[in-house]
Amino acid sequence: MSQLEIKNLHVSIDGREILKGLDLTVKQGEIHAIMGPNGTGKSTLAYTLMGHPAYTVTEGEVWFKGQNLFELEADERSRLGLFLAFQYPVAIPGVTVANFLRTAVNARRRAVNPEDKGIPIPEFRKMLQEQMNLLKMESSFAGRYLNDGFSGGEKKRAEILQMAVLKPEIAILDETDSGLDIDALRVVADGVNALFGPDLGVLVITHYQRLLNYIKPHFVHVMLDGRIVESGGPDLALHLEEHGYDWVREKYEEMNGQPGR
Numbered sequence: 001m002s003q004l005e006i007k008n009l010h011v012s013i014d015g016r017e018i019l020k021g022l023d024l025t026v027k028q029g030e031i032h033a034i035m036g037p038n039g040t041g042k043s044t045l046a047y048t049l050m051g052h053p054a055y056t057v058t059e060g061e062v063w064f065k066g067q068n069l070f071e072l073e074a075d076e077r078s079r080l081g082l083f084l085a086f087q088y089p090v091a092i093p094g095v096t097v098a099n100f101l102r103t104a105v106n107a108r109r110r111a112v113n114p115e116d117k118g119i120p121i122p123e124f125r126k127m128l129q130e131q132m133n134l135l136k137m138e139s140s141f142a143g144r145y146l147n148d149g150f151s152g153g154e155k156k157r158a159e160i161l162q163m164a165v166l167k168p169e170i171a172i173l174d175e176t177d178s179g180l181d182i183d184a185l186r187v188v189a190d191g192v193n194a195l196f197g198p199d200l201g202v203l204v205i206t207h208y209q210r211l212l213n214y215i216k217p218h219f220v221h222v223m224l225d226g227r228i229v230e231s232g233g234p235d236l237a238l239h240l241e242e243h244g245y246d247w248v249r250e251k252y253e254e255m256n257g258q259p260g261r
Contacts, residue, residue, distance in 0.1 A: 002170065003064070004063075004170045004201070004212060005063045008021050010057070011048050011226075017226065018226055020067075021227055022223075027201050028169055029201060031204065033206060033215075033217040034206075034223055035223070035237060036245065037206065041226040043175065049077075050078075051073060064082065065081065067081075072116075076209055082168060085172070086159065091146065092147065094138075095146050096142065097146050101165050102118075104166060115196060120144060123210045131161060131164040145221070152184060153181070156188045160192060161191075163195060170200075171201070173202065177206055177208065189215045190214070202215070209237045212237045216234060219233065220232055220234060220236040222236070222245070225252070
């Protein structure tokens, strides 16, 4: 069973420390949710794990499948089995969803075998249609330009389709609920739930309980001041929904003798 193990992670951007000693382990077959106010480092964690060059790791380790992630480029991390669904997916006019996904699949195949001719088109079409059926997506979606003119919900569905095709072992969903109405939220959550199983671990980053009404976490963690300061089961998210973050902040300040930010 693969697991993502984060140990004492410190990360800075433009000389300012954002993550200040974060510890977390996510295993295949588990759903973890990270919650917290704005500015606590949730998205910084996501981008750091996937190798965004703007973020500087100053201390700590992240291990996945026996490898130190910080020795790998972003594409190598992806091929190893990590996936990041972006909060704000980028549009790529002129490139269809199908062509984008086929290129991604072929890049992975050729990294293993440089002589690989690429996945045959009929095989790819069959595989793509199977995944779209699983996610209850119209076939016409594959012919549209990636995220170009997509609604917020369509962009997030395209991210989930990428996850379905690439079959990661650990998926990081960075505020997938951002900007979605309740109907789009349900559609995206249904897609995640359709893909979840013993071979997939999920790290959900969110501000709100509402996403966790549909994607049921096994573990919930609260981030403040660049650290995970509270962990529990699904009831913790419900408690946060009712009482907010002030009680966590007060507990954090009391334990550390300094204000959380």
